[in-house]
Structures are given as structure tokens and as C-alpha cells.
Amino acid sequence: MQRALGLDPNHTENVRNFAQWSFEDGHFKMARDLSERALKTKHDAESARLVRQAAPTSNWLVAMVLRIGLLFIAPFKGRKTAAKMMLGFVLGLWILCIPLFFISNLVGIIGVTVVLALVVVAGLISNGIRAKRQLGVEAPKAPVKQVAKPVIQVPPAKKVTETKPSKQITREQNREVNPPLAKKATQPTKINPKIFIVPAIILAVVGFGLMEDNSADDYDSYSYNDMSGAEEADHFFTIRNSLENEEDIAQGDIIDESFYPVFEKLMSQPKLKEQFSGAYTTGEYLDDGELQYLKIEDYSGNLLFLTEFKDYKLHGIYGTGWNDTEAGKARYTELLQAFDEELGISDGVLEEAHMKLIQASFASNDNNHAAALTMVGEDFQDTFTDMMNDDAVKNQFIASTNFVFIDDSDYQYLKMTDNNDGEPLIAQFEDKNLVYMYGADWSEDDExxxxxxEILSDLDWEDSL
Known part of the structure; x- marks a missing residue:
């Protein structure tokens, strides 16, 4: 290339060809230099295109994306443009991200998203650099003025045809010192769309297939083999699957003998059995040294109960409806706080759990409510107790079991509704404790x-977002 350019450094066609080839080989600095030389030699549309094509490669991110994309489109014929390189980058790295889905869906999705983000950022940088290079192309002079000269047109035309020297003269005048090298290779060739469509379809089928498999396996026992609490999770799923298949569970094998009679009694209640059969665990695990705990949720991610294990055997269950004794409620609250401190539970999990415990306590007509009131702010306990003395207010409070959680940083709120589309209630929380309740006509105070x-309007607006 240096020898060819050394013969005639201003040979426009050769400079253009080498600029394009340098770009396609990933030698972006050389491509930029040659493109600039071609533009100075001949300021036309093709030279300007080469400059606009090569200029963004001065940015390291754009150059990295194009070089990686070039690896994946290298076997294909035709002119390799920046757009094709970026497409190759996306498809190639997405295919390489497929093994990430074997680790977990989240890791795979993060990998795919990072690839797409890199292309988008590189594209924005490229557009910004091109926008700074406003390369105008001079309009060619109209040939009519030259053709219109009668002196040149009329007599010499016949002389040239009679003596036949015109071809030689024309060739000598138009021939460049060095003819373009391999000019045919610079002509663009159409790429079969199947080259990109087929890998995209394969990626979609394999990727979504792996996502679907992992979404089911996330809740299966073997997906916990490498985490803390793996054996407890295995035993939980063994018990759950045995209930679904109506199989007998060996006493003392995976359920502690002291808890087995209690578990049988709990499973005799259809509602609790159905809840247990449809439960999952995301692997959130807590170990207090003597006992171990797993947080159990439903398919939508709502907290159902906590399972307690001892020596890898199910030893107890805590949650609303599972252990409604004062000691059981207090232990459930204590464990929720421990999970929160250990794992950082958020998004209203603790607020909803506390609200369910408070509702269950007042629904049981227990006159003490000591455990429930520990989840109510001290300044609000007397007011709340007075509210619950009104049967209409109490019944509405107990029936409102549909929750929408909103956090405005200062306070947290639960919008509570029943199944009959009644007037919503607003529960205000601070530090996971109920500090006030609002309801339509619950108070005679205008404020x-x-x-x-005001809160209902704000919650509706935030919920709509």
C-alpha cells in the first residue's frame, strides 16, 4: 500500500480504496488519515463519506465496538460499513451471552442489556462526532457551458473521426498516472438478510428457552445447591411436592417429630394446605446459630410465611394464620426484623406483614392485642384501640386485605381496599410501625x-406512574 501510494500520493481512487480497506481491517487511525487525504485531493461525496465513516473511530468506545463487531462480520463479503459492524457486535455478543443464562436469568439479562447499552452509547457518540464535521460537497460545474462553445464542437469532431486519433488523445487525457488498484473490490455487494436473521432467530429461541427453563428452575431444589440453606430448601420442596402429589411424608425424616402433629393439623385446613402447596422460596436464608429460617413467598413474590428448621428438618412455621399465639406472633415479628437487618427487605414486605398480624389479632376478638400493638407506634396505640372499638370501622379494617405500597422517603403508606371496591383506607408507617390510619368518615376532625x-390523591397519582 505504501509503495502504491508512493508512486502517486494524490491518486484519489487509490487513496479512497486504501482508506476503505484500512477501515475494514480495523486500522482506524490509518483509515482516518487516508480519508482526510482523499478529501483534500478531491472534495466530493465519496471522500466526504469516507471521512464521516472514519471520524467517529477517534473515540475509544466507538473503536472498540466496531473492532469487536468486525470480528463477527469478517467472513461475509461486501463493503463492511459501521452499521454492519455494530449489528455484528450486537448479534455476536448476544450469542456469547447465552451461557450466562445458565448461571441465572438476571446475569444473562444484565449481559444482554450491557451489550445493547454499549451499542446505543457508541451510536450516540458517533452521531455527535459526525454532527461536528459538517462536510459540504461542491456542486459539479454544469457541463452545458463547455459544450456550448461552437469553436470546439463543430470542425474538430469530424477531423477526429477521419484521422482516428481521438481515442488515443482522449485516453491520454483521462488516464490517471496509476490506474485504480482492484477497483472492482470496492463495489458494494448485497448481503443476504438470512446472514443476520438466522442468528437472531437462533438467539431468540435459545435465549428465551433458557429463560423459561430457569424461571421454573429458580423455584426447584437443585437451583439452591450452591447457596446457604440448600438442604433446608431441598426439604421444603420435598414436603411441598409430596403434598401436591398426595404422598406420605416420613415422620422424623424431613419434618421434626415434635412438629409433625402440628404440621398435620395445619395441613388439615384447606386454605393453609393450598397456600403451602403453592409456595416458593427465593433462597433468602437466616441462621441464628441454633435454628435456620427460609422466607417463603407466593408466585407473585408476596410473603406467605417463614419456615423454621432444626438439623435440616422442618421445625416450625410462622406467619398470619400459621401460629396465631402471642408467642408465635411475637416470634414472627422478631424474625421479620432479623431478615430486614440481615438481607435488607424492602418494598413494603414488613409493612404488609405487620398489617396482616394486626388484622389477625383484632379479627380473633382477643381483648389483649399485646403482640399486635407492639407493631403500632406508641403515640398512636390508644387512638388506634379506640378506632377498633367502633364495629363498623373494625370490620372495614379487617376486610381490607388488598395492599398497594408507596414510599415517599419520610413515611411509607399502604392503600388498603376490600374485595367489594369499598372506600380505601390509608395506613401510615414509620420505621415499619403503624403510626396513623386514615379512612373516609373515620374521624370527625376536618384536618x-x-x-x-390529600394522601389518597397523592397515592393514586404515584400508583399511576
Missing amino acids: DQARYE
């Missing part, structure tokens, strides 16, 4: 009613 309408 309370105004505050209720």
Missing part, C-alpha cells in the same frame, strides 16, 4: 379528612 383526601 384528618382533608389529610385523607
Whole structure:
């Protein structure tokens, strides 16, 4: 290339060809230099295109994306443009991201997203660099003025045809010192769309297939083999699957003998049995040294109960409806706080769990409510107890079991509704404790009613987002 350019450094066609070939070989600095030389030699549309094509490669991110993309489109024929390189980068690295889905869906999705983000950022940088290079192309002079000269057109035309020297003269005038090298190779060739469509389809089928398999396996026992609490999770799923298949569970094998009679009694209640049969665990595990715990959720991610294990055997269950004794409720609250401190539970899990415990306590007509009131702020306990003395208010409170959680950083709120589309209630929380309740006509205080309408409006607006 240096020898060819050394013969005639201003040979436009050769400079262009080498600029394009340098770009396709990933020698971006050389491509930029040659493109600039071609533009100075002949300021036309093709030279300007080469400059706009090579200029963004001065950015390291754009150059990296194009070089990686070039690896995946290298076997294909035709002109390799920046757009094709970026497409090759996306398809090639997406295919390489497929093994990440074997680790977990989240890791795979993060890998695919990072690849797409790199292309988008590189594209924005490229557009920004091109926008700074406003390369105008001079309009060619109209040939009509030259053709219109009668002196040149009329007599010499016949002389040339009679003596036949015109071809030689024309060739000598138009021939460049060095003819273009391999000019045919610079002509663009159409790429079969199947080259890109087929890998994309394979990627989609394999990727989504792996995502679907992993989504089911996330809740299966073997997906916990490498985590803390793997054996406890295995035993939980063994018990759950045995209930689904109506199989007998060996007493003392995976359920502690002291808990087995209690477990049988709990499973005799259809509602609890159905809840247990449809439960999953995301692997959130807590070990207090003597006992171990797993957080159990439903398919939608709502907390159902906590399972307690001892020596890898199911030893107890804590949650609303599972252990409604005062000691059981207190232990459930204590464990939720421990999970929160250990794992950072958020998004209203603790607020909803506390609200369910408070509702269960007042629904049981227990006159003490000591455990429930520990989840109510001290300044609000007396007011809340007075509210619950009103049967209409109490019944509405107990029936409102549909929750929408909103966090405005200062306070957390639960919008509570029943299944009959009744007036919603607003529960205000601070530090996971209930600090106030608002409801339509719950208070004769005008400020309370105004505050209720204001919070409800804000919650509806935030929920719509």
C-alpha cells in the first residue's frame, strides 16, 4: 500500500480504496488519515463519506465496538460499513451471552442489556462526532457551458473521426498516472438478510428457552445447591411436592417429630394446605446459630410465611394464620426484623406483614392485642384501640386485605381496599410501625379528612406512574 501510494500520493481512487480497506481491517487511525487525504485531493461525496465513516473511530468506545463487531462480520463479503459492524457486535455478543443464562436469568439479562447499552452509547457518540464535521460537497460545474462553445464542437469532431486519433488523445487525457488498484473490490455487494436473521432467530429461541427453563428452575431444589440453606430448601420442596402429589411424608425424616402433629393439623385446613402447596422460596436464608429460617413467598413474590428448621428438618412455621399465639406472633415479628437487618427487605414486605398480624389479632376478638400493638407506634396505640372499638370501622379494617405500597422517603403508606371496591383506607408507617390510619368518615376532625383526601390523591397519582 505504501509503495502504491508512493508512486502517486494524490491518486484519489487509490487513496479512497486504501482508506476503505484500512477501515475494514480495523486500522482506524490509518483509515482516518487516508480519508482526510482523499478529501483534500478531491472534495466530493465519496471522500466526504469516507471521512464521516472514519471520524467517529477517534473515540475509544466507538473503536472498540466496531473492532469487536468486525470480528463477527469478517467472513461475509461486501463493503463492511459501521452499521454492519455494530449489528455484528450486537448479534455476536448476544450469542456469547447465552451461557450466562445458565448461571441465572438476571446475569444473562444484565449481559444482554450491557451489550445493547454499549451499542446505543457508541451510536450516540458517533452521531455527535459526525454532527461536528459538517462536510459540504461542491456542486459539479454544469457541463452545458463547455459544450456550448461552437469553436470546439463543430470542425474538430469530424477531423477526429477521419484521422482516428481521438481515442488515443482522449485516453491520454483521462488516464490517471496509476490506474485504480482492484477497483472492482470496492463495489458494494448485497448481503443476504438470512446472514443476520438466522442468528437472531437462533438467539431468540435459545435465549428465551433458557429463560423459561430457569424461571421454573429458580423455584426447584437443585437451583439452591450452591447457596446457604440448600438442604433446608431441598426439604421444603420435598414436603411441598409430596403434598401436591398426595404422598406420605416420613415422620422424623424431613419434618421434626415434635412438629409433625402440628404440621398435620395445619395441613388439615384447606386454605393453609393450598397456600403451602403453592409456595416458593427465593433462597433468602437466616441462621441464628441454633435454628435456620427460609422466607417463603407466593408466585407473585408476596410473603406467605417463614419456615423454621432444626438439623435440616422442618421445625416450625410462622406467619398470619400459621401460629396465631402471642408467642408465635411475637416470634414472627422478631424474625421479620432479623431478615430486614440481615438481607435488607424492602418494598413494603414488613409493612404488609405487620398489617396482616394486626388484622389477625383484632379479627380473633382477643381483648389483649399485646403482640399486635407492639407493631403500632406508641403515640398512636390508644387512638388506634379506640378506632377498633367502633364495629363498623373494625370490620372495614379487617376486610381490607388488598395492599398497594408507596414510599415517599419520610413515611411509607399502604392503600388498603376490600374485595367489594369499598372506600380505601390509608395506613401510615414509620420505621415499619403503624403510626396513623386514615379512612373516609373515620374521624370527625376536618384536618384528618382533608389529610385523607390529600394522601389518597397523592397515592393514586404515584400508583399511576
